Amino acid sequence: MRTLAVAAIQTTPVANDLDASWDRFEHQVRTTRELFPHVQLVTVPELMLAGQAPLLDAPEGWTQHSAQPIPGKLTDMLGDLARETGLWLVPGSIHEQAADGLVYNTALAIAPSGEIAARYRKVFPWQPWETTEPGDSFVVFDIPDIGRIGLAICYDGSFPETARQLAWMGAEVIIQPTLTPTRDREMELVCSRANAWTNQVYIVNINASDPVGVGLSAIVDPEGIIRQQAGPGEEILIDVLDLDTVTRVREYGSTGLNRPWSQLARYGNRIALPMYRDGTFQPAPWMQR
Numbered sequence: 153m154r155t156l157a158v159a160a161i162q163t164t165p166v167a168n169d170l171d172a173s174w175d176r177f178e179h180q181v182r183t184t185r186e187l188f189p190h191v192q193l194v195t196v197p198e199l200m201l202a203g204q205a206p207l208l209d210a211p212e213g214w215t216q217h218s219a220q221p222i223p224g225k226l227t228d229m230l231g232d233l234a235r236e237t238g239l240w241l242v243p244g245s246i247h248e249q250a251a252d253g254l255v256y257n258t259a260l261a262i263a264p265s266g267e268i269a270a271r272y273r274k275v276f277p278w279q280p281w282e283t284t285e286p287g288d289s290f291v292v293f294d295i296p297d298i299g300r301i302g303l304a305i306c307y308d309g310s311f312p313e314t315a316r317q318l319a320w321m322g323a324e325v326i327i328q329p330t331l332t333p334t335r336d337r338e339m340e341l342v343c344s345r346a347n348a349w350t351n352q353v354y355i356v357n358i359n360a361s362d363p364v365g366v367g368l369s370a371i372v373d374p375e376g377i378i379r380q381q382a383g384p385g386e387e388i389l390i391d392v393l394d395l396d397t398v399t400r401v402r403e404y405g406s407t408g409l410n411r412p413w414s415q416l417a418r419y420g421n422r423i424a425l426p427m428y429r430d431g432t433f434q435p436a437p438w439m440q441r
Contacts, residue, residue: 277307309347375406
């Protein structure tokens with residue numbers, strides 16, 4: 153049995169305070185390690201370590217002010233914490249100050265060795281409100297002897313291409329740090345269930361709690377069933393994901409019925425997909441009017 157014990161901490165940054173947000177994160181990770189020693193991976197919401205403020209209270213220029221280089225002091229601190237606790241860390245996302253001067257919304261995966269196992273730049277920023285530069289590729293990483301994990305961030309989940317590509321790349325679990333303060337959270341949960349079911353993957357969608365987000369984090373299984381869902385306040389979801397369930401569902405079908413990957417393998421090369429000419433998205437004719 154291949155199992156991954158996860159702790160999804162529904163928490164909130166300390167608004168406009170990078171040091172205090174780090175202190176909160178560090179304390180929560182250490183406390184999780186102490187209370188739940190079987191946990192292997194800890195994740196927190198989007199922009200937790202960027203000290204993101206509530207939507208209407210964010211000061212002008214905070215994205216640039218909070219941006220950090222990768223690697224840098226912050227990733228060194230994350231590496232030290234991972235080594236100390238022996239945990240895999242997916243610490244939400246940060247504002248990454250890139251060498252080209254651009255700022256990205258970037259999720260990291262830190263191995264228990266302290267090394268950066270993966271770096272993913274959010275492909276679909278929530279525009280026009282989010283001003284970071286979009287990334288251009290999806291990312292997976294391997295946890296030895298357990299399985300392959302994909303990274304997504306918040307609004308990425310509203311685009312079916314995200315989960316489909318990650319699953320095609322072999323992801324069995326998608327960790328999706330989120331920061332949603334608005335009433336469309338219900339639709340995000342619909343997308344999480346749909347993405348899990350149509351791609352036969354686990355989705356760990358961890359949102360920020362009040363007052364920065366509206367919470368309602370969820371863990372969804374490969375058949376689209378919500379295993380756990382949080383309320384609006386601070387909360388921790390502990391779960392043990394059986395990755396052999398992904399293998400079973402992909403082989404025998406969701407609820408023993410639906411095998412989309414097998415059908416795509418049989419007929420996919422016959423399907424004309426002009427919207428993806430040359431492997432990239434092409435605007436629809438109606439968008440050019």
